[in-house]
Amino acid sequence: MGLHLIVTVKQVPDTHNVSGNAMKEDGTVNRAALPTIFNPEDLNALEEALKIKELTGGRVTCISMGPPNAVEVLKECLYRGADDVILISDRRFAGADTLATSYVLKCAIERVGSYDLILCGRQAIDGDTAQVGPQIAEKLKINQLTCVAAVTAVDEKSITVKRSVEDGYEIVKSRFPALLTITAAANEPRSANAKKVMTYKNIGKEMCSLSYDESYLAADACAIVDHIREWNVEAIAADPDQCGLSGSPTKVKKIQSVVLSARESRQIANNDAGIGELIHELIEENIIG
Numbered sequence: 001m002g003l004h005l006i007v008t009v010k011q012v013p014d015t016h017n018v019s020g021n022a023m024k025e026d027g028t029v030n031r032a033a034l035p036t037i038f039n040p041e042d043l044n045a046l047e048e049a050l051k052i053k054e055l056t057g058g059r060v061t062c063i064s065m066g067p068p069n070a071v072e073v074l075k076e077c078l079y080r081g082a083d084d085v086i087l088i089s090d091r092r093f094a095g096a097d098t099l100a101t102s103y104v105l106k107c108a109i110e111r112v113g114s115y116d117l118i119l120c121g122r123q124a125i126d127g128d129t130a131q132v133g134p135q136i137a138e139k140l141k142i143n144q145l146t147c148v149a150a151v152t153a154v155d156e157k158s159i160t161v162k163r164s165v166e167d168g169y170e171i172v173k174s175r176f177p178a179l180l181t182i183t184a185a186a187n188e189p190r191s192a193n194a195k196k197v198m199t200y201k202n203i204g205k206e207m208c209s210l211s212y213d214e215s216y217l218a219a220d221a222c223a224i225v226d227h228i229r230e231w232n233v234e235a236i237a238a239d240p241d242q243c244g245l246s247g248s249p250t251k252v253k254k255i256q257s258v259v260l261s262a263r264e265s266r267q268i269a270n271n272d273a274g275i276g277e278l279i280h281e282l283i284e285e286n287i288i289g
Contacts, residue, residue, distance in 0.1 A: 002056050002059070003053070003056050003057070003058035003116040003156070003176075004058055004116050004117075005053060005060045005115070005116065006061050006062075006115045007046050007049045007061070007063070007119045007120070008064070008105055008119075008121075008133075009038065009062050009063070009074070009121075010124050011039070011073045012038075012125055013034035013126050014035045038073045039073075039121055041182060041184055042120070042121035044183065044184055044187055046060075046082065046189065047190060048119055048187055049117070050080065051151070051187065056154060056156065059083040060083050061082070061115075062074060062084070062085045063088060063105065063109070063112070064086075064088065065088040065105060065108070066087070066089060067089060068089050070089070071087055074087060078196060078200045079192035080192055085228050086228070086229045087229070087231070088230075089231075090233045090243070092232075092243050093244050094245070095244050095248060096244050097248035098127070098132050100242060103238070103242050104238055105132070105136050106140055108236045110236075111231065111237070115177060116177055119179075119181075119182055120182070121133075122183045123181075133180075134179075134181070137178075137179040140179070142177045143177075144178065144181075145178060145181075146180075147183055148183060149161075151180075151186070157175060157176060158173055159173070159174060159180075160173040161180065164183060164185065200227065
């Protein structure tokens with residue numbers, strides 16, 4: 001029968017293209033102003049799930065919380081070999097911090113039903129908190145194996161992993177169900193399968209041309225069809241007061257734009273004397289010791 005593997009994935013702003021209008025006045029990310037990509041370590045989580053599936057059999061279900069145009073990352077999951085994909089989308093989810101996000105994902109996972117493993121990327125590049133995965137595990141009351149650098153063994157009842165820790169690595173074994181957070185060191189994500197791209201390329205096409213905010217507003221007019229299930233607050237039996245901004249205790253009180261400007265510069269001679277002088281100056285100013 002094999003294992004049922006659930007992977008949480010996220011569409012995130014491309015932080016390599018951050019501009020001055022990256023934040024809104026209310027302290028939330030202005031996602032409409034930024035291009036979006038598949039969160040890098042979520043790709044590692046997906047790859048690890050696919051590798052486990054190839055080893056043990058079973059199926060991979062990918063879940064993403066976001067506006068309807070987040071269907072793009074779910075299509076990428078299908079291109080790589082995921083069996084089922086689910087979009088958790090509702091205007092009431094907007095503005096969620098990690099606590100509200102993990103609550104929504106927990107509700108969605110419970111709606112999915114039985115599972116053996118949940119795999120998440122270690123962290124998302126838009127927040128860098130590494131909190132959502134562990135919070136999901138805590139809410140589901142299951143074991144969590146974080147910062148997984150390699151899966152060393154897996155069978156029908158348990159998994160053994162190598163975890164990155166401050167001074168090196170540790171080997172940990174857990175029975176199912178369990179949640180893993182996967183690091184970039186775990187694997188090299190595979191490329192999309194050409195045949196699967198041709199099969200799924202037109203799914204949700206009408207949503208992909210819309211901006212982040214427009215796609216929320218157009219959710220009722222443009223249905224996601226074929227292969228992708230879309231669930232809202234009611235579908236996952238979530239409490240609206242625990243979703244989005246209303247369920248987010250994290251509040252941004254002030255935003256300060258940091259502007260880096262060039263000051264005086266000087267050229268260091270490319271010889272032992274010049275480098276020695278620079279090192280001496282850095283020591284004198286207590287920059288290095």
